[in-house]
Amino acid sequence: xxxxxxxxxxxxxxxxxxxxxxxxxxxxxxxxxxxxxxxxxxxxxxxxxxxxxxxxxxxxxxxxxxxxxxxxxxx
Amino acid sequence: xxxxxxxxxxxxxxxxxxxxxxxxxxxxxxxxxxxxxxxxxxxxxxxxxxxxxxxxxxxxxxxxxxxxxxxxxxxxxxxxxxxxxxxxxxxxxxxxxxxxxxxxxxxxxxxxxxxxxxxxxxxxxxxxxxxxxxxxxxxxxxxxxxxxxxxxxxxxxxxxxxxxxxxxxxxxxxxxxxxxxxxxxxxxxxxxxxxxxxxxxxxxxxxxxxxxxxxxxxxxxxxxxxxxxxxxxxxxxxxxxxxxxxxxxxxxxxxxxxxxxxxxxxxxxxxxxxxxxxxxxxxxxxxxxxxxxxxxxxxxxxxxxxxxxxxxxxxxxxxxxxxxxxxxxxxxxxxxxxxxxxxxxxxxxxxxxxxxxxxxxxxxxxxxxxxxxxxxxxxxxxxxxxxxxxxxxxxxxxxxxxxxxxxxxxxxxxxxxxxxxxxxxxxxxxxxxxxxxxxxxxxx
Numbered sequence: 001x002x003x004x005x006x007x008x009x010x011x012x013x014x015x016x017x018x019x020x021x022x023x024x025x026x027x028x029x030x031x032x033x034x035x036x037x038x039x040x041x042x043x044x045x046x047x048x049x050x051x052x053x054x055x056x057x058x059x060x061x062x063x064x065x066x067x068x069x070x071x072x073x074x075x
Numbered sequence: 076x077x078x079x080x081x082x083x084x085x086x087x088x089x090x091x092x093x094x095x096x097x098x099x100x101x102x103x104x105x106x107x108x109x110x111x112x113x114x115x116x117x118x119x120x121x122x123x124x125x126x127x128x129x130x131x132x133x134x135x136x137x138x139x140x141x142x143x144x145x146x147x148x149x150x151x152x153x154x155x156x157x158x159x160x161x162x163x164x165x166x167x168x169x170x171x172x173x174x175x176x177x178x179x180x181x182x183x184x185x186x187x188x189x190x191x192x193x194x195x196x197x198x199x200x201x202x203x204x205x206x207x208x209x210x211x212x213x214x215x216x217x218x219x220x221x222x223x224x225x226x227x228x229x230x231x232x233x234x235x236x237x238x239x240x241x242x243x244x245x246x247x248x249x250x251x252x253x254x255x256x257x258x259x260x261x262x263x264x265x266x267x268x269x270x271x272x273x274x275x276x277x278x279x280x281x282x283x284x285x286x287x288x289x290x291x292x293x294x295x296x297x298x299x300x301x302x303x304x305x306x307x308x309x310x311x312x313x314x315x316x317x318x319x320x321x322x323x324x325x326x327x328x329x330x331x332x333x334x335x336x337x338x339x340x341x342x343x344x345x346x347x348x349x350x351x352x353x354x355x356x357x358x359x360x361x362x363x364x365x366x367x368x369x370x371x372x373x374x375x376x377x378x379x380x381x382x383x384x385x386x387x388x389x390x391x392x393x394x395x396x397x398x399x400x401x402x403x404x405x406x407x408x409x410x411x412x413x414x415x416x417x418x419x420x421x422x423x424x425x426x427x428x429x430x431x432x433x434x435x436x437x438x439x440x441x442x443x444x445x446x447x448x449x450x451x452x453x454x455x456x457x458x459x460x461x462x463x464x465x466x467x468x469x470x471x472x473x474x475x476x477x478x479x480x481x482x483x484x485x486x487x488x489x490x491x492x493x494x495x496x497x498x499x500x501x502x503x504x505x506x507x508x509x510x511x512x513x514x515x516x517x518x519x
Contacts, residue, residue: 012165063190
Protein backbone atom coordinates (compact mmCIF):
# COMPACT_ATOMS: atom_id res chain seq x y z
CA UNK A 1 0.00 0.00 0.00
CA UNK A 2 1.46 3.32 -1.00
CA UNK A 3 1.97 6.04 1.58
CA UNK A 4 -0.77 8.63 1.32
CA UNK A 5 0.22 12.29 1.57
CA UNK A 6 -0.66 14.03 4.79
CA UNK A 7 -1.61 17.67 4.91
CA UNK A 8 -1.12 19.52 8.15
CA UNK A 9 -2.48 22.99 8.57
CA UNK A 10 -3.03 25.29 11.46
CA UNK A 11 -3.55 28.80 12.69
CA UNK A 12 -3.55 30.23 16.19
CA UNK A 13 -6.92 28.61 16.92
CA UNK A 14 -6.61 25.09 15.55
CA UNK A 15 -4.21 22.49 14.21
CA UNK A 16 -5.51 19.87 11.89
CA UNK A 17 -4.21 16.84 10.01
CA UNK A 18 -5.85 15.73 6.79
CA UNK A 19 -5.16 12.45 5.06
CA UNK A 20 -6.73 9.99 2.70
CA UNK A 21 -8.02 6.63 3.85
CA UNK A 22 -8.28 4.03 1.09
CA UNK A 23 -11.03 1.51 1.58
CA UNK A 24 -11.50 -1.62 -0.49
CA UNK A 25 -14.00 0.10 -2.74
CA UNK A 26 -13.27 3.78 -2.38
CA UNK A 27 -11.71 6.49 -0.22
CA UNK A 28 -12.47 8.80 2.65
CA UNK A 29 -10.91 12.04 3.77
CA UNK A 30 -9.74 11.73 7.36
CA UNK A 31 -9.74 15.02 9.26
CA UNK A 32 -8.11 14.81 12.69
CA UNK A 33 -7.43 17.23 15.51
CA UNK A 34 -4.35 15.72 17.20
CA UNK A 35 -4.79 17.95 20.24
CA UNK A 36 -8.37 16.98 21.09
CA UNK A 37 -8.38 13.55 19.47
CA UNK A 38 -11.57 14.36 17.56
CA UNK A 39 -11.68 12.95 14.07
CA UNK A 40 -14.10 12.53 11.22
CA UNK A 41 -13.82 10.46 8.05
CA UNK A 42 -15.75 12.13 5.26
CA UNK A 43 -16.87 10.43 2.08
CA UNK A 44 -16.60 12.38 -1.20
CA UNK A 45 -20.30 13.18 -1.05
CA UNK A 46 -19.94 14.73 2.41
CA UNK A 47 -16.94 16.71 1.27
CA UNK A 48 -18.91 17.98 -1.68
CA UNK A 49 -21.71 18.98 0.69
CA UNK A 50 -19.17 21.20 2.46
CA UNK A 51 -18.78 23.17 -0.75
CA UNK A 52 -22.47 24.11 -0.63
CA UNK A 53 -22.20 25.69 2.82
CA UNK A 54 -21.83 29.32 3.76
CA UNK A 55 -19.88 30.80 6.65
CA UNK A 56 -23.00 30.75 8.81
CA UNK A 57 -22.93 26.94 8.83
CA UNK A 58 -19.37 26.97 10.09
CA UNK A 59 -20.16 29.75 12.57
CA UNK A 60 -22.87 27.53 14.01
CA UNK A 61 -20.47 24.58 14.24
CA UNK A 62 -17.68 26.67 15.75
CA UNK A 63 -20.19 28.18 18.17
CA UNK A 64 -20.66 24.78 19.81
CA UNK A 65 -17.06 23.77 20.42
CA UNK A 66 -16.39 20.10 20.93
CA UNK A 67 -19.98 19.12 20.24
CA UNK A 68 -21.97 18.14 17.19
CA UNK A 69 -24.15 20.84 15.70
CA UNK A 70 -27.16 18.55 15.49
CA UNK A 71 -27.98 15.57 17.69
CA UNK A 72 -28.31 12.21 15.94
CA UNK A 73 -31.90 11.17 15.32
CA UNK A 74 -33.04 8.54 17.79
CA UNK A 75 -32.88 5.07 16.28
CA UNK B 76 -5.42 73.53 31.15
CA UNK B 77 -1.89 74.85 31.30
CA UNK B 78 0.47 72.63 29.29
CA UNK B 79 3.43 71.30 31.30
CA UNK B 80 5.93 73.08 29.04
CA UNK B 81 6.44 76.43 27.35
CA UNK B 82 4.13 76.15 24.34
CA UNK B 83 5.03 79.60 23.00
CA UNK B 84 8.68 78.54 22.87
CA UNK B 85 7.75 75.52 20.71
CA UNK B 86 6.04 77.89 18.26
CA UNK B 87 9.31 79.86 18.06
CA UNK B 88 11.31 76.70 17.37
CA UNK B 89 12.79 76.54 20.86
CA UNK B 90 11.93 73.08 22.14
CA UNK B 91 11.73 72.37 25.87
CA UNK B 92 14.12 69.43 26.09
CA UNK B 93 12.02 67.43 28.55
CA UNK B 94 9.18 66.89 26.05
CA UNK B 95 11.32 64.00 24.76
CA UNK B 96 11.02 62.14 28.06
CA UNK B 97 8.16 63.28 30.23
CA UNK B 98 5.32 61.14 31.59
CA UNK B 99 2.94 64.10 31.78
CA UNK B 100 3.57 65.06 28.15
CA UNK B 101 3.14 61.44 27.12
CA UNK B 102 -0.24 61.26 28.90
CA UNK B 103 -1.32 64.34 26.94
CA UNK B 104 -0.15 62.77 23.69
CA UNK B 105 -2.28 59.73 24.41
CA UNK B 106 -5.32 61.80 25.37
CA UNK B 107 -5.18 64.53 22.74
CA UNK B 108 -3.07 63.32 19.84
CA UNK B 109 -3.28 59.56 19.37
CA UNK B 110 -6.97 59.65 20.29
CA UNK B 111 -7.63 61.74 17.17
CA UNK B 112 -4.95 61.49 14.50
CA UNK B 113 -4.95 58.99 11.62
CA UNK B 114 -2.46 56.27 12.47
CA UNK B 115 -0.98 53.86 9.92
CA UNK B 116 -1.58 50.22 10.83
CA UNK B 117 -0.72 48.24 7.71
CA UNK B 118 -1.12 47.79 3.97
CA UNK B 119 -3.72 45.83 2.05
CA UNK B 120 -0.94 43.69 0.53
CA UNK B 121 -0.35 42.25 4.03
CA UNK B 122 -3.88 40.80 4.03
CA UNK B 123 -4.56 39.97 0.37
CA UNK B 124 -6.99 37.06 0.83
CA UNK B 125 -10.18 36.50 2.82
CA UNK B 126 -9.31 35.52 6.38
CA UNK B 127 -5.83 37.07 6.33
CA UNK B 128 -5.20 39.18 9.41
CA UNK B 129 -2.48 41.06 11.24
CA UNK B 130 -2.59 42.42 14.78
CA UNK B 131 -1.48 46.04 15.18
CA UNK B 132 -1.40 48.60 17.96
CA UNK B 133 -2.37 52.21 18.39
CA UNK B 134 -0.60 52.95 21.64
CA UNK B 135 -2.04 50.43 24.11
CA UNK B 136 -5.03 49.52 21.94
CA UNK B 137 -4.69 46.30 19.98
CA UNK B 138 -6.57 45.90 16.70
CA UNK B 139 -7.16 42.89 14.48
CA UNK B 140 -6.80 44.19 10.93
CA UNK B 141 -8.50 41.53 8.83
CA UNK B 142 -9.96 40.90 5.41
CA UNK B 143 -13.37 39.33 5.88
CA UNK B 144 -14.89 36.54 3.80
CA UNK B 145 -16.63 39.37 1.91
CA UNK B 146 -13.25 40.89 0.95
CA UNK B 147 -13.73 43.98 3.15
CA UNK B 148 -10.81 45.23 5.24
CA UNK B 149 -11.75 45.93 8.85
CA UNK B 150 -9.98 46.85 12.06
CA UNK B 151 -11.53 45.39 15.19
CA UNK B 152 -10.61 46.10 18.78
CA UNK B 153 -8.82 42.96 19.93
CA UNK B 154 -10.72 42.48 23.18
CA UNK B 155 -13.30 39.80 23.80
CA UNK B 156 -16.78 41.16 24.61
CA UNK B 157 -17.03 38.77 27.53
CA UNK B 158 -14.03 39.15 29.83
CA UNK B 159 -11.71 41.27 27.75
CA UNK B 160 -9.07 38.75 26.78
CA UNK B 161 -7.20 39.40 23.55
CA UNK B 162 -9.00 37.37 20.93
CA UNK B 163 -6.01 37.12 18.58
CA UNK B 164 -2.63 36.51 20.16
CA UNK B 165 -0.66 35.67 17.03
CA UNK B 166 0.55 38.70 15.08
CA UNK B 167 -0.65 37.32 11.78
CA UNK B 168 -2.54 34.43 10.33
CA UNK B 169 -5.53 33.33 8.30
CA UNK B 170 -8.83 32.38 9.94
CA UNK B 171 -12.52 32.50 9.08
CA UNK B 172 -13.27 32.74 12.80
CA UNK B 173 -11.37 33.94 15.84
CA UNK B 174 -11.77 32.25 19.21
CA UNK B 175 -11.03 33.81 22.57
CA UNK B 176 -8.60 31.64 24.53
CA UNK B 177 -10.30 32.39 27.88
CA UNK B 178 -13.86 30.99 27.63
CA UNK B 179 -14.03 30.14 23.96
CA UNK B 180 -16.30 32.86 22.61
CA UNK B 181 -15.91 32.85 18.85
CA UNK B 182 -16.22 35.58 16.26
CA UNK B 183 -16.42 35.65 12.49
CA UNK B 184 -13.53 37.42 10.84
CA UNK B 185 -15.83 40.41 10.27
CA UNK B 186 -16.16 40.74 14.04
CA UNK B 187 -19.65 39.27 14.46
CA UNK B 188 -20.14 37.13 17.55
CA UNK B 189 -20.54 33.57 16.28
CA UNK B 190 -20.83 31.46 19.34
CA UNK B 191 -20.66 31.10 23.09
CA UNK B 192 -19.96 27.71 24.61
CA UNK B 193 -23.02 26.34 26.47
CA UNK B 194 -25.09 29.20 25.09
CA UNK B 195 -28.37 27.58 26.17
CA UNK B 196 -27.26 26.33 29.58
CA UNK B 197 -25.31 29.41 30.55
CA UNK B 198 -27.31 32.23 28.97
CA UNK B 199 -30.68 30.82 28.05
CA UNK B 200 -29.82 30.60 24.37
CA UNK B 201 -30.69 33.20 21.79
CA UNK B 202 -33.68 34.45 23.81
CA UNK B 203 -31.56 34.95 26.91
CA UNK B 204 -28.54 36.46 25.18
CA UNK B 205 -28.98 37.27 21.49
CA UNK B 206 -25.77 37.14 19.49
CA UNK B 207 -27.45 39.20 16.82
CA UNK B 208 -25.84 42.62 16.42
CA UNK B 209 -22.91 41.93 18.74
CA UNK B 210 -19.48 42.42 17.23
CA UNK B 211 -15.96 43.09 18.30
CA UNK B 212 -15.72 46.89 18.60
CA UNK B 213 -14.79 48.32 15.21
CA UNK B 214 -12.08 50.98 14.98
CA UNK B 215 -13.98 54.29 15.11
CA UNK B 216 -12.66 55.25 11.66
CA UNK B 217 -10.78 53.35 8.96
CA UNK B 218 -9.67 54.57 5.56
CA UNK B 219 -7.05 53.70 2.97
CA UNK B 220 -4.85 55.57 0.50
CA UNK B 221 -2.87 53.63 -2.13
CA UNK B 222 -3.63 50.55 -0.05
CA UNK B 223 -2.13 52.06 3.12
CA UNK B 224 -4.56 51.33 5.95
CA UNK B 225 -5.05 54.02 8.58
CA UNK B 226 -7.33 54.05 11.58
CA UNK B 227 -8.39 56.85 13.85
CA UNK B 228 -9.82 56.55 17.34
CA UNK B 229 -11.94 59.61 16.54
CA UNK B 230 -15.15 58.69 14.74
CA UNK B 231 -15.39 62.32 13.60
CA UNK B 232 -11.91 62.33 12.09
CA UNK B 233 -11.73 64.19 8.76
CA UNK B 234 -11.56 61.93 5.69
CA UNK B 235 -8.06 60.46 5.34
CA UNK B 236 -7.53 62.12 1.97
CA UNK B 237 -8.24 65.54 3.49
CA UNK B 238 -5.92 64.74 6.39
CA UNK B 239 -3.08 63.82 4.02
CA UNK B 240 -3.67 66.97 2.00
CA UNK B 241 -0.94 67.72 -0.52
CA UNK B 242 1.40 65.23 1.15
CA UNK B 243 -0.43 62.63 -0.96
CA UNK B 244 1.47 64.01 -3.97
CA UNK B 245 4.76 62.88 -2.36
CA UNK B 246 3.33 59.70 -0.82
CA UNK B 247 2.69 58.50 -4.38
CA UNK B 248 6.44 58.36 -5.11
CA UNK B 249 6.77 55.67 -2.45
CA UNK B 250 3.47 53.86 -2.77
CA UNK B 251 2.24 54.28 -6.34
CA UNK B 252 5.01 53.71 -8.87
CA UNK B 253 2.50 51.75 -10.95
CA UNK B 254 -1.30 51.37 -10.87
CA UNK B 255 -0.74 48.06 -9.05
CA UNK B 256 0.93 49.84 -6.15
CA UNK B 257 3.29 48.41 -3.59
CA UNK B 258 3.60 45.15 -1.74
CA UNK B 259 5.06 44.99 1.74
CA UNK B 260 7.40 42.54 3.47
CA UNK B 261 7.80 42.43 7.21
CA UNK B 262 7.47 44.26 9.43
CA UNK B 263 10.54 43.84 11.52
CA UNK B 264 9.57 45.00 14.98
CA UNK B 265 11.90 46.09 17.74
CA UNK B 266 12.03 48.51 20.64
CA UNK B 267 14.36 51.41 21.20
CA UNK B 268 14.77 53.42 24.38
CA UNK B 269 13.94 56.64 22.60
CA UNK B 270 10.98 59.00 22.40
CA UNK B 271 8.77 58.48 19.33
CA UNK B 272 8.91 62.10 18.16
CA UNK B 273 12.64 62.01 17.51
CA UNK B 274 12.45 59.51 14.66
CA UNK B 275 9.44 61.26 13.15
CA UNK B 276 11.28 64.59 13.19
CA UNK B 277 14.48 63.07 11.85
CA UNK B 278 12.79 61.50 8.83
CA UNK B 279 10.67 64.61 8.21
CA UNK B 280 13.55 66.91 7.53
CA UNK B 281 16.91 66.22 9.12
CA UNK B 282 19.26 66.37 6.13
CA UNK B 283 21.76 68.08 8.44
CA UNK B 284 22.64 64.91 10.38
CA UNK B 285 23.58 62.85 7.34
CA UNK B 286 27.14 64.15 6.77
CA UNK B 287 27.99 63.67 10.44
CA UNK B 288 26.03 60.77 11.89
CA UNK B 289 26.28 58.68 8.74
CA UNK B 290 29.91 59.42 7.84
CA UNK B 291 30.92 55.79 8.13
CA UNK B 292 28.23 54.66 5.70
CA UNK B 293 29.74 56.96 3.09
CA UNK B 294 33.33 56.03 3.99
CA UNK B 295 32.81 52.34 3.39
CA UNK B 296 31.33 53.08 -0.01
CA UNK B 297 27.78 51.95 0.61
CA UNK B 298 26.85 55.12 -1.20
CA UNK B 299 28.18 56.10 -4.56
CA UNK B 300 28.32 59.81 -3.81
CA UNK B 301 31.74 60.43 -2.32
CA UNK B 302 30.55 63.14 -0.01
CA UNK B 303 27.51 63.20 2.23
CA UNK B 304 27.72 67.01 2.03
CA UNK B 305 25.69 66.62 -1.14
CA UNK B 306 22.65 66.62 1.08
CA UNK B 307 22.69 70.40 1.31
CA UNK B 308 21.92 70.60 -2.42
CA UNK B 309 18.64 68.80 -1.85
CA UNK B 310 15.37 70.45 -0.89
CA UNK B 311 13.01 69.83 1.97
CA UNK B 312 9.28 70.24 1.42
CA UNK B 313 6.25 70.41 3.68
CA UNK B 314 2.76 69.82 2.27
CA UNK B 315 -0.50 69.02 4.04
CA UNK B 316 0.24 66.91 7.10
CA UNK B 317 3.66 65.70 6.07
CA UNK B 318 7.03 66.65 4.74
CA UNK B 319 10.30 65.19 3.64
CA UNK B 320 13.74 65.51 2.18
CA UNK B 321 15.10 65.14 -1.33
CA UNK B 322 18.45 64.70 -3.05
CA UNK B 323 19.51 66.87 -5.98
CA UNK B 324 20.11 64.70 -9.02
CA UNK B 325 22.76 65.35 -11.68
CA UNK B 326 21.62 67.01 -14.92
CA UNK B 327 19.72 64.82 -17.35
CA UNK B 328 16.32 63.84 -18.66
CA UNK B 329 13.59 62.26 -16.54
CA UNK B 330 14.63 58.84 -17.79
CA UNK B 331 18.33 59.46 -17.10
CA UNK B 332 17.59 60.69 -13.60
CA UNK B 333 15.37 57.74 -12.68
CA UNK B 334 17.99 55.45 -14.17
CA UNK B 335 20.69 57.25 -12.15
CA UNK B 336 19.10 56.06 -8.91
CA UNK B 337 18.82 52.54 -10.31
CA UNK B 338 15.32 52.09 -11.72
CA UNK B 339 15.23 49.71 -14.69
CA UNK B 340 13.66 50.90 -17.95
CA UNK B 341 10.35 49.00 -17.65
CA UNK B 342 9.71 50.57 -14.24
CA UNK B 343 10.56 54.03 -15.59
CA UNK B 344 8.09 53.58 -18.45
CA UNK B 345 5.38 52.62 -15.93
CA UNK B 346 6.15 55.61 -13.69
CA UNK B 347 5.81 57.90 -16.72
CA UNK B 348 2.30 56.57 -17.27
CA UNK B 349 1.35 56.58 -13.59
CA UNK B 350 2.60 59.86 -12.15
CA UNK B 351 1.07 63.27 -12.81
CA UNK B 352 2.85 65.96 -14.82
CA UNK B 353 3.83 67.69 -11.59
CA UNK B 354 5.16 64.48 -10.05
CA UNK B 355 7.25 63.81 -13.14
CA UNK B 356 8.49 67.41 -13.26
CA UNK B 357 9.86 67.35 -9.69
CA UNK B 358 12.22 64.60 -10.89
CA UNK B 359 12.68 65.23 -14.61
CA UNK B 360 12.55 69.01 -14.82
CA UNK B 361 13.61 70.14 -11.32
CA UNK B 362 16.01 67.29 -10.54
CA UNK B 363 14.87 66.39 -7.02
CA UNK B 364 14.40 62.80 -5.82
CA UNK B 365 12.48 62.03 -2.64
CA UNK B 366 14.40 60.46 0.23
CA UNK B 367 13.10 60.39 3.84
CA UNK B 368 9.69 61.73 4.84
CA UNK B 369 7.20 61.72 7.69
CA UNK B 370 3.44 61.97 7.82
CA UNK B 371 2.22 63.41 11.10
CA UNK B 372 2.17 61.95 13.64
CA UNK B 373 4.26 58.78 13.44
CA UNK B 374 4.54 57.32 9.93
CA UNK B 375 7.86 57.66 8.13
CA UNK B 376 9.10 56.63 4.71
CA UNK B 377 12.52 56.36 3.18
CA UNK B 378 13.76 55.97 -0.38
CA UNK B 379 17.46 55.58 -1.00
CA UNK B 380 19.78 54.02 -3.54
CA UNK B 381 22.90 52.36 -2.14
CA UNK B 382 25.43 50.18 -3.93
CA UNK B 383 24.39 46.59 -3.47
CA UNK B 384 27.04 44.80 -5.49
CA UNK B 385 30.73 45.07 -6.31
CA UNK B 386 30.19 47.75 -8.89
CA UNK B 387 29.24 51.40 -8.97
CA UNK B 388 25.66 50.49 -9.77
CA UNK B 389 23.10 51.54 -7.22
CA UNK B 390 19.64 50.22 -6.59
CA UNK B 391 16.72 51.96 -4.89
CA UNK B 392 14.68 50.66 -1.98
CA UNK B 393 11.64 51.92 -0.11
CA UNK B 394 10.91 51.41 3.55
CA UNK B 395 7.80 52.36 5.52
CA UNK B 396 7.85 52.53 9.27
CA UNK B 397 5.88 53.60 12.29
CA UNK B 398 7.26 55.01 15.52
CA UNK B 399 4.84 53.43 17.91
CA UNK B 400 4.97 55.03 21.34
CA UNK B 401 5.34 52.59 24.23
CA UNK B 402 6.12 55.18 26.89
CA UNK B 403 7.81 58.57 27.17
CA UNK B 404 11.22 56.93 26.76
CA UNK B 405 10.46 53.92 24.60
CA UNK B 406 9.32 53.35 21.03
CA UNK B 407 8.46 50.23 19.10
CA UNK B 408 9.65 50.52 15.54
CA UNK B 409 7.76 48.62 12.85
CA UNK B 410 9.80 48.65 9.66
CA UNK B 411 8.49 47.29 6.37
CA UNK B 412 10.20 46.80 3.04
CA UNK B 413 8.04 48.13 0.22
CA UNK B 414 8.44 47.53 -3.48
CA UNK B 415 6.29 48.07 -6.53
CA UNK B 416 4.28 44.88 -6.96
CA UNK B 417 4.85 44.99 -10.71
CA UNK B 418 8.66 45.33 -10.49
CA UNK B 419 10.84 42.59 -12.03
CA UNK B 420 11.64 39.80 -9.54
CA UNK B 421 15.42 40.35 -9.69
CA UNK B 422 14.87 44.02 -8.92
CA UNK B 423 12.72 43.10 -5.91
CA UNK B 424 15.40 40.77 -4.56
CA UNK B 425 18.21 43.32 -4.87
CA UNK B 426 16.02 46.12 -3.55
CA UNK B 427 15.29 44.01 -0.46
CA UNK B 428 19.02 43.51 0.03
CA UNK B 429 19.56 47.27 -0.29
CA UNK B 430 16.90 47.86 2.36
CA UNK B 431 18.42 45.38 4.80
CA UNK B 432 21.88 46.90 4.41
CA UNK B 433 20.60 50.38 5.25
CA UNK B 434 17.50 50.08 7.42
CA UNK B 435 15.61 47.56 9.50
CA UNK B 436 16.88 46.22 12.81
CA UNK B 437 20.33 45.48 11.39
CA UNK B 438 20.58 48.38 8.94
CA UNK B 439 23.63 50.58 9.12
CA UNK B 440 21.75 53.88 9.07
CA UNK B 441 19.52 52.56 11.80
CA UNK B 442 22.47 51.77 14.08
CA UNK B 443 23.93 55.23 13.55
CA UNK B 444 20.66 57.03 14.24
CA UNK B 445 19.39 55.16 17.24
CA UNK B 446 22.46 55.73 19.40
CA UNK B 447 21.80 59.48 19.14
CA UNK B 448 18.12 59.12 19.89
CA UNK B 449 18.58 56.88 22.93
CA UNK B 450 21.15 59.27 24.36
CA UNK B 451 18.92 62.29 23.74
CA UNK B 452 15.94 60.58 25.39
CA UNK B 453 17.93 59.50 28.41
CA UNK B 454 19.28 62.99 28.99
CA UNK B 455 15.87 64.58 28.42
CA UNK B 456 14.56 62.67 31.46
CA UNK B 457 16.79 64.49 33.94
CA UNK B 458 16.13 67.66 35.90
CA UNK B 459 18.54 69.90 34.00
CA UNK B 460 16.65 69.19 30.77
CA UNK B 461 13.75 71.14 32.26
CA UNK B 462 15.92 74.25 32.12
CA UNK B 463 17.02 73.82 28.53
CA UNK B 464 15.29 74.77 25.32
CA UNK B 465 16.75 73.02 22.31
CA UNK B 466 17.44 75.17 19.30
CA UNK B 467 15.34 73.96 16.41
CA UNK B 468 15.44 77.25 14.48
CA UNK B 469 17.72 76.22 11.64
CA UNK B 470 16.84 78.19 8.51
CA UNK B 471 15.34 81.13 10.44
CA UNK B 472 16.87 84.52 11.13
CA UNK B 473 16.38 86.10 14.56
CA UNK B 474 13.36 88.03 13.20
CA UNK B 475 11.80 84.71 12.08
CA UNK B 476 12.25 85.39 8.37
CA UNK B 477 13.54 82.39 6.43
CA UNK B 478 17.20 82.28 5.47
CA UNK B 479 16.42 81.11 1.96
CA UNK B 480 13.25 81.76 -0.05
CA UNK B 481 10.79 79.01 -0.87
CA UNK B 482 11.35 77.56 -4.32
CA UNK B 483 9.03 79.09 -6.92
CA UNK B 484 6.78 76.74 -8.95
CA UNK B 485 9.17 77.07 -11.93
CA UNK B 486 11.89 75.40 -9.86
CA UNK B 487 9.84 72.97 -7.80
CA UNK B 488 6.69 71.52 -9.33
CA UNK B 489 5.42 69.93 -6.13
CA UNK B 490 2.77 71.42 -3.84
CA UNK B 491 3.47 72.88 -0.41
CA UNK B 492 6.59 74.81 0.45
CA UNK B 493 10.07 73.65 -0.52
CA UNK B 494 13.48 75.10 0.24
CA UNK B 495 16.96 74.10 -0.81
CA UNK B 496 19.52 73.40 1.85
CA UNK B 497 19.68 72.66 5.54
CA UNK B 498 16.82 73.80 7.70
CA UNK B 499 14.50 72.62 10.44
CA UNK B 500 11.34 73.85 8.75
CA UNK B 501 9.79 70.40 8.73
CA UNK B 502 10.67 69.54 12.30
CA UNK B 503 8.99 72.79 13.31
CA UNK B 504 5.93 71.97 11.18
CA UNK B 505 5.71 68.56 12.83
CA UNK B 506 6.01 69.92 16.37
CA UNK B 507 3.55 72.72 15.60
CA UNK B 508 0.96 70.13 14.59
CA UNK B 509 1.84 68.17 17.71
CA UNK B 510 1.20 71.31 19.75
CA UNK B 511 -2.06 72.03 17.89
CA UNK B 512 -3.32 68.69 19.18
CA UNK B 513 -1.99 69.06 22.69
CA UNK B 514 -3.56 72.49 23.05
CA UNK B 515 -6.98 71.21 22.01
CA UNK B 516 -8.82 69.66 24.90
CA UNK B 517 -10.87 66.55 24.31
CA UNK B 518 -14.56 67.36 24.64
CA UNK B 519 -16.32 65.34 27.30
